[in-house]
Amino acid sequence: MKSSSIRIGLLGCGNVGAALVHLLAEQHDSVERRTGLNLSIEAIAVKDLNKNRSIPLSDEIFTDDASSIVGNPEINLIVEVMGNIEPARELILGALNSGQPVVTANKELLAAHGAELYAAAENSGVDLLFEAAVAGAIPIVRPLRESLSGEPITRIRGIINGTTNFILTRMAQDGASFDEALKEAQELGFAELDSTYDVEGYDAGAKVAIIATLAFGVEVTSEDVQHEGISKITVDDMKFANQLGYCIKLLAVAERKANQEGRSEVGARVYPALIPLSHPLAAVNGSFNAVFVEGDAVGELMFYGPGAGGRPTASAVFGDVIDASGNLQRSHGALIGALDKPHMIPSENLESAFYLNLKVEDQPGVLAQVTEVFGNHGVSIQSMEQEGMGSEARLIFITHSSREKDLFSTLESLRALNVVSDVDSVLRVIGD
Ligand code: NDP
Ligand code: HSE
Numbered sequence: 001m002k003s004s005s006i007r008i009g010l011l012g013c014g015n016v017g018a019a020l021v022h023l024l025a026e027q028h029d030s031v032e033r034r035t036g037l038n039l040s041i042e043a044i045a046v047k048d049l050n051k052n053r054s055i056p057l058s059d060e061i062f063t064d065d066a067s068s069i070v071g072n073p074e075i076n077l078i079v080e081v082m083g084n085i086e087p088a089r090e091l092i093l094g095a096l097n098s099g100q101p102v103v104t105a106n107k108e109l110l111a112a113h114g115a116e117l118y119a120a121a122e123n124s125g126v127d128l129l130f131e132a133a134v135a136g137a138i139p140i141v142r143p144l145r146e147s148l149s150g151e152p153i154t155r156i157r158g159i160i161n162g163t164t165n166f167i168l169t170r171m172a173q174d175g176a177s178f179d180e181a182l183k184e185a186q187e188l189g190f191a192e193l194d195s196t197y198d199v200e201g202y203d204a205g206a207k208v209a210i211i212a213t214l215a216f217g218v219e220v221t222s223e224d225v226q227h228e229g230i231s232k233i234t235v236d237d238m239k240f241a242n243q244l245g246y247c248i249k250l251l252a253v254a255e256r257k258a259n260q261e262g263r264s265e266v267g268a269r270v271y272p273a274l275i276p277l278s279h280p281l282a283a284v285n286g287s288f289n290a291v292f293v294e295g296d297a298v299g300e301l302m303f304y305g306p307g308a309g310g311r312p313t314a315s316a317v318f319g320d321v322i323d324a325s326g327n328l329q330r331s332h333g334a335l336i337g338a339l340d341k342p343h344m345i346p347s348e349n350l351e352s353a354f355y356l357n358l359k360v361e362d363q364p365g366v367l368a369q370v371t372e373v374f375g376n377h378g379v380s381i382q383s384m385e386q387e388g389m390g391s392e393a394r395l396i397f398i399t400h401s402s403r404e405k406d407l408f409s410t411l412e413s414l415r416a417l418n419v420v421s422d423v424d425s426v427l428r429v430i431g432d
């Protein structure tokens with residue numbers, strides 16, 4: 001097979017970028033033998049030229065001026081693994097507009113400016129590939145873009161942030177504190193530079209926006225996603241959840257439903273949820289991710305694998321690099337297609353079962369007062385547990401699925417009761 005040289009410009013050489021350099025060095029000959037592509041990294045942009053990188057490439061190819069790589073006719077393809085919105089957005093647009101295909105892992109950028117970038121790629125007829133932006137090493141972007149492009153997808157649920165899943169697993173299984181587990185996730189290269197982005201659900205929110213866009217063909221941005229994080233989850237919540245047959249995971253949900261007038265509406269949310277221990281998502285631990293795709297024709301599909309970390313993520317980036325390089329030889333690019341503006345599901349129409357953890361006075365008649373409040377708001381109780389704590393008692397309720405707005409007004413009324421001293425936790429519960 002005749003060999004074609006593809007000269008790569010790498011923007012960023014941190015966890016993912018450095019792992020890509022190593023993977024390419026290891027796999028170069030085998031990829032060339034199979035595909036005829038002679039891939040080489042010819043330029044690398046970083047912030048700090050003095051950092052020790054220990055990668056098998058000469059110092060001479062490093063620059064702290066990323067714009068010198070973009071649009072450079074000596075560079076055939078750009079890999080962006082620097083993160084953040086700017087200057088990544090401007091650099092990627094510059095690359096696409098000058099005909100350089102781009103591979104990126106930057107979910108934050110795609111969830112905010114995806115439509116603009118997809119349009120720029122389409123106008124230039126080059127690839128913008130981003131398998132690594134959602135769920136690390138798991139192939140989910142390409143299946144949604146290609147294999148499932150004809151599937152009427154109804155719902156996607158998953159665990160799509162490795163850092164938070166790692167923290168929750170370490171807390172539940174090993175009794176680690178939140179801070180200890182977060183520090184470990186940072187050391188292992190799972191967390192974003194600003195870990196609030198992981199912990200408060202922004203990262204999973206960006207990923208679910210990308211998933212909803214691809215699955216439903218509408219332009220969902222991170223601003224359309226309601227997200228909650230895991231910083232308020234306590235070891236006590238995990239213990240109570242476990243006693244009731246559940247574990248707690250940060251869940252991302254993208255769904256499409258017809259409303260009462262038959263109009264198609266889309267929902268995209270991230271929240272910590274109680275998941276039955278018998279559910280396959282309950283077995284997804286550590287930095288692993290899993291994505292369930294539900295569709296009218298396929299039924300249910302499950303994708304599972306490492307969701308974060310330099311080397312697994314670099315594997316997804318590398319696959320895109322090979323794909324984009326092949327497409328460059330054949331002069332065609334993968335398309336996202338036209339995106340409509342979404343109609344988001346109004347929050348008053350959302351429904352869920354809930355877990356509530358209340359502290360109340362331990363006196364006769366208190367339980368009756370509390371349960372009456374649920375009844376007054378039309379929220380039906382599925383189960384209740386009580387635990388004595390001296391002069392106070394803890395009440396744990398699991399409700400049947402009810403309208404979220406009814407549950408929130410129940411909470412307001414409960415907080416107003418003199419006998420309720422605290423509503424400690426309120427979490428959604430998913431069914432089997
Ligand atoms: P790191 O923080 O480890 O690396 C970022 C790299 O970008 C560093 O080499 C940094 O330079 C460089 N950089 C940052 N800003 C600039 C700039 N303005 N000009 C030139 N270089 C710059 O991040 P990760 O490797 O962990 O992540 C990279 C991307 O991949 C992010 O978008 C992230 O969300 C995404 N991602 C990460 C995953 C993971 O598990 N880590 C998984 C999936 C996606 P310097 O080294 O000098 O500081
Ligand atoms: N910080 C991200 C996570 C990296 O923990 O999932 C993978 O996108």
